[in-house]
Amino acid sequence: MDMTGAEAVIRAFATAGMPALFGVPGGGSSLDLIAAAKRAGLPFLLARTETGAGIMASALAELTQRPVGLLTTRGPGVSAAANGVANAALERAPVVMLADGFGAREAGFATHQRFDQAAMLAPVTRARLIAGPRPPGEAAAEALAAALGAPRGPAYLELSGEAARAPCAAPSPFRPPARPAIGPEAIAAARGLLAGCARPVVIAGLEATAPARTAALRRLVEALGCPALVTYKAKGVIADAHPLFGGVFTGGAAEAPLLHEADLILLAGADPVEFIPQPWRYAAPVLELAEAAPALRYAPPALSLIGAWEEAAEALTEGAAPRPWPPGRVAALRAAWAQALLVPAHGNRGMAPAEIVTETQAALEALGADPRLAVDAGAHMFACTSFWRCRRPGDLLISNGLATMGYALPAAIAAAWHDPARGALAMTGDGGLLMCLGELATAAALRLDLTVIVFNDAALSLIEIKKGARDLPEGALDWPEADFAGVMRALGGAAWRVEDAVGLRAALAEARATPGPKLLDVRTDPSGYPAQIEALRG
Known part of the structure; x- marks a missing residue:
C-alpha cells in the first residue's frame, strides 16, 4: 500500500502515455487528482466549460x-460534460472521463447532486468503472483498455474523494489491447478482387489517420495508381495536391460521378458514422479494411479484412499490378467535383464562405504560417472541408460523427497547445462560437498561438435552409449581430472586424505579428449555401 487511490489512477494514465488532462474541477477527488498529476508530470489544463x-x-x-483525460466534478460537472463525451464516442476518440463520486460514508445520507452518473453516460461510453469497491489502479487500467479497444471511444471512471485519499497498491504496467492479425487466406482473397478489377477506388476514413496506416495506404494507392477519396476525418491522408486525390467522400452526390465509374471500392478505415444518412448508391463490390466489424454497414462487403489492416495494406502493395484509370480522367472528375461546390454568393452582405477559406489559406501560406484548422458544425463547414487544402492527417479537425456545434474553438485550443510551433486556426459560425464563448478566455489565459475566424451572418444558416416552407416565429433562427471582436478584446485577445478580402488579408497579416490568441469577425454572405449543399448532398 505505497500510494493513494488518486496516485494509482494517475500512475496508470501516465504509463499509458496520456499527454494531458482537461477539465473543470470541483471538490471530492478532483483536487487530489490534479495534485497527483502535478507530481507525476501530467499536465492539467483548466477549461471554462x-x-x-x-x-x-x-x-x-x-x-x-x-x-486523454477529462476531469469533472460530480453531479452538474458530469451532466455538463455529456456532450463532450458523446463527441468522443462518435469521433472514435480514446477519452477517459474521470469524475468525482460518492464514498461509502456518504451512501446512507447524501442525495445532493446525486444521480446514477454511470447510467447517464452508458449510451456514449465503452465502459463504466467505479473505483473504491475495486482497486483504483486496476479500474483505471480497465478504462484505458476500453477506450483504446476497437473501435476506440470514451470510458467512464468514477473516483470518490474517500477512495482518492485511501492507500492502495500500485497498478501493474499498462499494456494496450492487441489488434488481431489478418490471415493469409483473407489477403489472398483480397488480391483476387484487385486482380479482377480495372478501375478501383479507395475511400480513406478516420482509422487511416494513424501514422502506420497513412503510410501503408499511401503506398497502396500509388502502387495501384487509382484515385482515392477521403472522409472529413481523413483529410490529408491523401494530400489534396496529390494527382490521385479524388475529392471528399460524405455519402452524398458530389463524389458520385467518380464512384459510379469504379468497379471495386476499397473502404480503408472508413467508419459508417462518418457518412450522411443516405442509402449506398454504388453497385461496385466493396473491399472493407477495418479495425473491427462495424455494427452497421451501408453496403454488405464482398470481403472484409478485420484487424491490423495496415499490415494487410502493406501485403496488398507487394507485387500489386497497377490499375490506373484512363489518362486525365481522375483530374477531370476532381475538377468537376470542386467546380460543383464552388458556389459564389449573390448577395451583398459580406464575403462568400469559399472566398473566406481560400483567401485565408493563401494569405497564411504567404506569411509562412501552417496552422492546423478546426472546423465547427454549420453551413460554413462545407466550404472549409472542400477548399482547405491538407497535406497530412490532423491538418483538419472536425466533429463529423456527432457534428456538434461549439467544436472548433476548444478543438483548436487543444491543437495549439499540442503543437505551439504550428499553432491553430478555428473556423466557426457565429452560432457555434456563442455556444462556447467562454473558451476564448481559456485561449487568452494559455496565451496560445490561435486565430479564430467567425463566419458572422447572424443566423443558424444551415437550419434556415432546412426549414423549407415552415412558418416559424420571428427570431427562431436568427439574432442581432454580435460584436465578437469586442468580446475577444474584453477577454484579453486581439481582434479585427472584416468586411472584404482586402480587409481579411490585412487583418491576417496583423494577426500573424500579434502574440497570443486573436479573432477575426468576418461579415459573411450566406446566399450561396443552399446551392452548395444541393451540389454536395443532392
Whole structure:
C-alpha cells in the first residue's frame, strides 16, 4: 500500500502515455487528482466549460493517437460534460472521463447532486468503472483498455474523494489491447478482387489517420495508381495536391460521378458514422479494411479484412499490378467535383464562405504560417472541408460523427497547445462560437498561438435552409449581430472586424505579428449555401 487511490489512477494514465488532462474541477477527488498529476508530470489544463474540456480531450486524443483525460466534478460537472463525451464516442476518440463520486460514508445520507452518473453516460461510453469497491489502479487500467479497444471511444471512471485519499497498491504496467492479425487466406482473397478489377477506388476514413496506416495506404494507392477519396476525418491522408486525390467522400452526390465509374471500392478505415444518412448508391463490390466489424454497414462487403489492416495494406502493395484509370480522367472528375461546390454568393452582405477559406489559406501560406484548422458544425463547414487544402492527417479537425456545434474553438485550443510551433486556426459560425464563448478566455489565459475566424451572418444558416416552407416565429433562427471582436478584446485577445478580402488579408497579416490568441469577425454572405449543399448532398 505505497500510494493513494488518486496516485494509482494517475500512475496508470501516465504509463499509458496520456499527454494531458482537461477539465473543470470541483471538490471530492478532483483536487487530489490534479495534485497527483502535478507530481507525476501530467499536465492539467483548466477549461471554462466541461463540454469544451471534453472536446479538447477528444481533439488531442485524435492528434496524438493516445488516451486523454477529462476531469469533472460530480453531479452538474458530469451532466455538463455529456456532450463532450458523446463527441468522443462518435469521433472514435480514446477519452477517459474521470469524475468525482460518492464514498461509502456518504451512501446512507447524501442525495445532493446525486444521480446514477454511470447510467447517464452508458449510451456514449465503452465502459463504466467505479473505483473504491475495486482497486483504483486496476479500474483505471480497465478504462484505458476500453477506450483504446476497437473501435476506440470514451470510458467512464468514477473516483470518490474517500477512495482518492485511501492507500492502495500500485497498478501493474499498462499494456494496450492487441489488434488481431489478418490471415493469409483473407489477403489472398483480397488480391483476387484487385486482380479482377480495372478501375478501383479507395475511400480513406478516420482509422487511416494513424501514422502506420497513412503510410501503408499511401503506398497502396500509388502502387495501384487509382484515385482515392477521403472522409472529413481523413483529410490529408491523401494530400489534396496529390494527382490521385479524388475529392471528399460524405455519402452524398458530389463524389458520385467518380464512384459510379469504379468497379471495386476499397473502404480503408472508413467508419459508417462518418457518412450522411443516405442509402449506398454504388453497385461496385466493396473491399472493407477495418479495425473491427462495424455494427452497421451501408453496403454488405464482398470481403472484409478485420484487424491490423495496415499490415494487410502493406501485403496488398507487394507485387500489386497497377490499375490506373484512363489518362486525365481522375483530374477531370476532381475538377468537376470542386467546380460543383464552388458556389459564389449573390448577395451583398459580406464575403462568400469559399472566398473566406481560400483567401485565408493563401494569405497564411504567404506569411509562412501552417496552422492546423478546426472546423465547427454549420453551413460554413462545407466550404472549409472542400477548399482547405491538407497535406497530412490532423491538418483538419472536425466533429463529423456527432457534428456538434461549439467544436472548433476548444478543438483548436487543444491543437495549439499540442503543437505551439504550428499553432491553430478555428473556423466557426457565429452560432457555434456563442455556444462556447467562454473558451476564448481559456485561449487568452494559455496565451496560445490561435486565430479564430467567425463566419458572422447572424443566423443558424444551415437550419434556415432546412426549414423549407415552415412558418416559424420571428427570431427562431436568427439574432442581432454580435460584436465578437469586442468580446475577444474584453477577454484579453486581439481582434479585427472584416468586411472584404482586402480587409481579411490585412487583418491576417496583423494577426500573424500579434502574440497570443486573436479573432477575426468576418461579415459573411450566406446566399450561396443552399446551392452548395444541393451540389454536395443532392
